Amino acid sequence: MKLAIIGAGGHAKVAIEAWRSSGGNVAGLYDDNAELRGRSVLGARVSGSSVDGFASEHLLHLAIGDNRARAGLAERLEDDRCPVVAHETAWISPTAAAGAGSLICAGVVVQAEARIGRHCIVNSMALVEHDVAIGDFCHIAPGVRLGGAVSIGSGVLVGIGAAVLPGIRIGSGAVVGGGAVVIRDIAAGAVVAGNPARPIRPS
Ligand code: JB2
Numbered sequence: 001m002k003l004a005i006i007g008a009g010g011h012a013k014v015a016i017e018a019w020r021s022s023g024g025n026v027a028g029l030y031d032d033n034a035e036l037r038g039r040s041v042l043g044a045r046v047s048g049s050s051v052d053g054f055a056s057e058h059l060l061h062l063a064i065g066d067n068r069a070r071a072g073l074a075e076r077l078e079d080d081r082c083p084v085v086a087h088e089t090a091w092i093s094p095t096a097a098a099g100a101g102s103l104i105c106a107g108v109v110v111q112a113e114a115r116i117g118r119h120c121i122v123n124s125m126a127l128v129e130h131d132v133a134i135g136d137f138c139h140i141a142p143g144v145r146l147g148g149a150v151s152i153g154s155g156v157l158v159g160i161g162a163a164v165l166p167g168i169r170i171g172s173g174a175v176v177g178g179g180a181v182v183i184r185d186i187a188a189g190a191v192v193a194g195n196p197a198r199p200i201r202p203s
Helices: 010-021 050-055 067-074
Strands: 003-006 026-030 044-048 059-062 191-193 198-201
Touching: 003 010, 003 050, 010 026, 026 050, 044 050, 059 067
Parallel strands: 003 026, 003 059, 026 044
Antiparallel strands: 191 198
16 A cells, blocks of 8 residues: 655655655655645655645555654544554564554664554664663654663653663653763653753753
C-alpha cells in the first residue's frame, strides 16, 4: 500500500526516504500550509491539507518534528493506518518493539527488549540500548545515546547528540538540550542542558 505523509517540511524528506528505502511508495504529501500546495518534495507532490490526507484511502505517517503538533494530529487517527516506518539501515532487535506511526531513521540501533511508543521519531544514528522504554510522541534526535534501561515519558525531546546514562528516568514533557550528558533523573516538564545536565528551566 501507499503511504500518505502529513507534513511537507524538512522532516518529511527523511520520512519519504526511509519509506522508500525498503521499496515503499509515497502517495503524496499533505500540509495545512496552503502555500506549499502543488510543490514537489523529493518527487512527492503536496496534494492537499491534513484533512485531505486523513480522508484518503492510504496508510498515513505524521512527518512533523514538533512533538505537540504530532500528538494533536494523532488524536484524529486510528493506529492501524499508521505503520512503523523504519529505514532499511536501522538495526532493530527482534525482541524490541515500536508503536504505531513511529519513524526509525537511517543508522539507528535499537537493542534487545527496548520499547518505543506511538508516533515517536528516533532520528538518524541514535542508539537505543537494551530495555529502554520510550513513551508516545517523543523525539530522540540524531546521534542521541540512551543507555540500558533508560526510561522516558511521553512528549520528550532529547536533543541532538545528547547522552543519557543507563537507568536514568526522564519525566514526560521534558527537554534535554543538544549535547547534554544526563547523569541524574529529570522531572516532568524540566528543561536541562550541559555536562553534567542541569535544569535551565524548572519543571
Ligand atoms: O499541526 C500541523 C502542523 N504543524 C506544522 N498540521 C499540519 N498538517 N501540518 C503542520 N505543520 C507543517 O509541518 C508545517 O506547515 C510545515 O510545512 C511542516 C513543518 O516543516 P518544518 O520544515 O518547519 O519542520 P519539520 O517538522 O519538517 O522538521 C523539524 O523537525 C525535524 C525532526 C526540523 O526542526 C528539522 O530540522 C528536524 N530534523
